[in-house]
Amino acid sequence: MKEVGRQKLVDKTIKPLEVGALQTVGPFTVTEALRQRLGVYLLGGYKGQTVFVDLDKLVNEPLVKAELEHILGILDGREEDYDLQTIIPAVGDPIGTAYAQTLTVPSGQVWYINAVRTILNTTGAAQGLVGNWRCSLWPDRSATPNEAGQSFHPAAGLVQAPGGTTTWLDEFGPIATVWEITNKVPLLRLPAGTVITFTVVTTTAIVDLAVANTLQLYGFMGKKLAA
Numbered sequence: 001m002k003e004v005g006r007q008k009l010v011d012k013t014i015k016p017l018e019v020g021a022l023q024t025v026g027p028f029t030v031t032e033a034l035r036q037r038l039g040v041y042l043l044g045g046y047k048g049q050t051v052f053v054d055l056d057k058l059v060n061e062p063l064v065k066a067e068l069e070h071i072l073g074i075l076d077g078r079e080e081d082y083d084l085q086t087i088i089p090a091v092g093d094p095i096g097t098a099y100a101q102t103l104t105v106p107s108g109q110v111w112y113i114n115a116v117r118t119i120l121n122t123t124g125a126a127q128g129l130v131g132n133w134r135c136s137l138w139p140d141r142s143a144t145p146n147e148a149g150q151s152f153h154p155a156a157g158l159v160q161a162p163g164g165t166t167t168w169l170d171e172f173g174p175i176a177t178v179w180e181i182t183n184k185v186p187l188l189r190l191p192a193g194t195v196i197t198f199t200v201v202t203t204t205a206i207v208d209l210a211v212a213n214t215l216q217l218y219g220f221m222g223k224k225l226a227a
Helices: 030-035 055-060 063-067
Strands: 043-046 049-052 073-076 084-087 098-104 110-121 129-135 158-160 165-171 188-191 195-202 213-222
Touching: 084 098, 084 195, 098 213, 110 129, 110 158, 110 195, 129 213, 158 165, 195 213
Parallel strands: none
Antiparallel strands: 043 049, 073 213, 084 213, 098 195, 110 165, 110 188, 110 213, 129 158, 129 195
16 A cells, blocks of 8 residues: 655765775876866965875874774773783793784774883793884884884894893883883874884793793874874
8 A cells, every 4th residue: 555645764874984985996196186176186385386285194194193083992901912911031042032023903993002111021031121112113223124123222122131020111202101211202103004023032041941921012092084
């Protein structure tokens, strides 16, 4: 039976689009797009010259500030292979044995780090250790560049003598709990795919005791708005 006088309701609510990286439309250069009259281009003055407005600087880059307003997850070194990495030297390994383990920011996420905590432990062990960590965002400019990126600490690294435990805090952000010359004012932004590599090297003796050494990331997961 046909119903008379009834109309199908249409949802006309205005909803914001999911904001992501700016997308391009076809393989066009600005010159080609202008020639084909595709779209409207915004011009501006810069140092006495007329230039095209850069949408990356105008729209995309400022979104990084907005990412900080959304805490979508906590990072505090509680989950192995996510924000916590552990290295345990194997008993019998010789002096100079190097170990490396990585943490990778998952796809679709952006992390803001306020501290990287490294704990080197040789309690009851004869092997001394040197530790460090690297970030894949930072190009390594040494004579033999490391693919894992530049290390946060110099080549000498974090030294732990036999028979003890030491904790280091590398801090980022306007307020640091410990003032160190190596601390940085901005939070460390890690986009998806960024790799943090934790490294440990034995230095004084053959490994005689398997003891855990850890690297923990502290901060939060932001709302990814920029590439």
